[in-house]
Amino acid sequence: MSLKTAFESQPERRYVMFGGKGGLGKTTLSATSAFWLASHGKRVLLFSVDPQASLSDIFQRDIFGKGPVKIMDNLWAQEVDADRRIREYQEEIRKKILDMYGFDRVPEEIDNYISAASAEPAMEESAIFDAVVDIIVQGDYDYYIYDLVPLGHALYYLSMAKVYDEWINKITRLREEMRQYDQVAATMRRDETVQEDQILTELTYIKDRINASSRILTDSNRTAFFFVVVPEEMIILDTRKAATLFAKFDVPISGYVVNRVLPPELRSPTAPPYLQNRIAMQERYLADIKTAFGAQVLAYVPEMERDVTGLGMIERLARRLFAHEGEARP
Numbered sequence: 356m357s358l359k360t361a362f363e364s365q366p367e368r369r370y371v372m373f374g375g376k377g378g379l380g381k382t383t384l385s386a387t388s389a390f391w392l393a394s395h396g397k398r399v400l401l402f403s404v405d406p407q408a409s410l411s412d413i414f415q416r417d418i419f420g421k422g423p424v425k426i427m428d429n430l431w432a433q434e435v436d437a438d439r440r441i442r443e444y445q446e447e448i449r450k451k452i453l454d455m456y457g458f459d460r461v462p463e464e465i466d467n468y469i470s471a472a473s474a475e476p477a478m479e480e481s482a483i484f485d486a487v488v489d490i491i492v493q494g495d496y497d498y499y500i501y502d503l504v505p506l507g508h509a510l511y512y513l514s515m516a517k518v519y520d521e522w523i524n525k526i527t528r529l530r531e532e533m534r535q536y537d538q539v540a541a542t543m544r545r546d547e548t549v550q551e552d553q554i555l556t557e558l559t560y561i562k563d564r565i566n567a568s569s570r571i572l573t574d575s576n577r578t579a580f581f582f583v584v585v586p587e588e589m590i591i592l593d594t595r596k597a598a599t600l601f602a603k604f605d606v607p608i609s610g611y612v613v614n615r616v617l618p619p620e621l622r623s624p625t626a627p628p629y630l631q632n633r634i635a636m637q638e639r640y641l642a643d644i645k646t647a648f649g650a651q652v653l654a655y656v657p658e659m660e661r662d663v664t665g666l667g668m669i670e671r672l673a674r675r676l677f678a679h680e681g682e683a684r685p
């Protein structure tokens with residue numbers, strides 16, 4: 356199996372992610388896959404919630420916070436401005452409280468509570484997750500490629516159903532606290548049962564959305580989740596650990612891509628000893644990778660002579676990433 360056949364044999368897997376530790380090439384491989392699919396006539400949205408604006412970097416275009424930006428035929432890239440999403444989210448919650456209780460403005464105590472609650476990581480993650488859900492449920496594209504942030508964080512997103520649960524519990528607690536203000540709001544308050552229902556409807560709506568999207572993300576028939584690894588000892592160890600964790604969250608791994616493999620043409624008895632050493636070391640780790648991940652390795656990607664930015668470099672990398680089986684081996 357190669358990455359090419361992995362895509363071709365399961366076209367119904369329209370959600371694609373590359374996971375892995377920081378700086379291993381997730382953004383590079385996501386953009387390269389997006390490019391390859393788009394060149395084969397698929398409509399692709401590549402998106403990210405990374406505040407580092409790494410898609411802007413790789414495409415050498417400022418696309419941050421601008422919605423889907425067309426990069427070339429069939430390829431759109433989108434960088435969500437997460438901070439803005441968080442602010443909008445807070446505002447939305449304020450509005451809902453105003454509506455429910457008929458306040459003209461949010462009383463200071465409640466406002467303080469909302470501010471405190473929104474400083475919670477769970478709140479931030481929920482806002483970001485909400486943005487991701489918005490993107491993937493629209494359904495206008497053939498492929499959605501989610502350029503993930505580094506591993507630890509990605510795990511967080513993928514376990515979002517659990518995080519969201521926490522947040523929902525928090526809202527429920529907020530609702531309890533709100534009862535104390537019922538006295539104050541008595542004159543403007545609507546019928547008690549109507550209020551209860553509104554809140555419950557809201558919570559159910561949120562829960563349904565989470566369940567729908569976490570079903571998508573953990574469904575190996577609809578989602579391809581590839582792991583990026585490089586031939587280095589610590590990375591291999593960490594990747595094995597991560598794979599175990601992902602299994603715990605029921606996130607199936609669809610295969611591994613080995614990035615930054617030194618090109619074989621550097622191998623020569625006249626090469627400087629430094630280079631010969633590096634190559635020998637990589638060969639050892641490539642053997643370890645084979646032992647650890649074996650047939651799950653779908654591609655080997657060479658270390659290029661420079662950073663991968665711009666469509667020209669991406670195209671060159673795509674030829675290697677989507678090489679036919681056999682051609683792809685180092």
Ligand SMILES: Nc1ncnc2c1ncn2[C@@H]1O[C@H](COP(=O)(O)OP(=O)(O)OP(=O)(O)O)[C@@H](O)[C@H]1O
Pocket residue numbers: 375376377378379380381382383384409503504505614615656657658659660661662663664
């Ligand atoms: N095969 C390669 N050859 C040369 N440079 C590469 C290769 N793969 C990645 N790079 C470079 O390595 C750097 C990190 O890659 P990239 O941004 O894709 O990693 P990442 O996993 O997305 O990082 P982060 O975890 O910060 O999101 C970039 O400058 C990229 O151009």
Ligand SMILES: [Mg+2]
Pocket residue numbers: 381382383405409502503504
């Ligand atoms: Mg990245």
